[in-house]
Amino acid sequence: MKGTIAICLQDLVKTKFGEDNWETILVKSGLPKDLVIYAHHDIEDDVIMKVINSTCEVLNITLQQAADAFGEYWMNNYAPKKYFAFFTGDKTAKEFLLNMDKLHAKLTDKIENAKPPKFTYDDIDKNTLIMTYISSRNLEPIWIGLIKGVGKYFKENINIEKLSENKVKITFG
Template sequence: MKGTIPKCLEEMVRAKHGDAAWKKVKVDAGLAAWHTFLTTEDIPDDTVRALFGSAAKILDQTVQEVMDDFGMHWSTIYAPDIYGVFFKRAANAREMLLSMAEVHRRTTSTVPNAKPPRFSYDWKDENTLVMTYHSERDLAALMPGLVRGVGAFFEERLEVTRRGHRITVHFPDGSTPARS
């Protein structure tokens, strides 16, 4: 997987728990304490999984809690900073989520070895979207936090539930007008 995922995990852990905690996470995951990640490098998927597991252990949280914090940090701080154009283009959370299939295709189409997740969409009713995650990696557990983070970024209430690879997103306030 691209180093952008561990890089964001690093940023989140250091911001919320401090530099020393992140060093311990790396060592627990079998890396050197001084190890740094580049956003464009290839990181073995097992290393990324190990980092989430070690973060849970060192921070005394569940892996799901770490993934939820990761998703919130990704969608509200990390991605708006380095991939800001995609957030500016979307008028609201609905548009942002619907653009995710294309955004993942576009951000990785010229990147060697990238295997981005794909998404398909079904509307259960006009305010309830089912977003299905397709990937070889089986990281669907990252999805609820990432989607909730998109809601937080656009300052919208979203109700998010997951069953396997299907993420149901309910927009209780209906259509949110575009931000000015």
């Protein structure tokens, strides 16, 4: 997966939990404590998973808590700065989520080896969306954490009901 995901996690841990914890997480994952990550370089998926698991152990939080913190930070701190062009058009959380399939396809179009997640939708009504997540990586907790982050970014109350492993019903407002 692209290094940008790991850079976001690194920024989040360093700012909210301190540099020492980030170093401990890297060492626990079998990586050098002064590792430099490049946004466009590939990091093997199992290395990223090791880092995420070590984050949970070191910070003593569950995978969903880590994923929620990641989703909130990605949507409210990291991506608006790094990918500001994608934050101009959509006015609501629902519009933004409906754009995520196209955004991931477009963003990774020119990046070699990128395997973006795919999303399909059932647009039920103004306040209800069914969203399905399709990826060989099965990072459902991160997907859910990101949906919550979208709600926070647009300052909307959203409710997420799991319909199956990779399908949720999202209610807005």
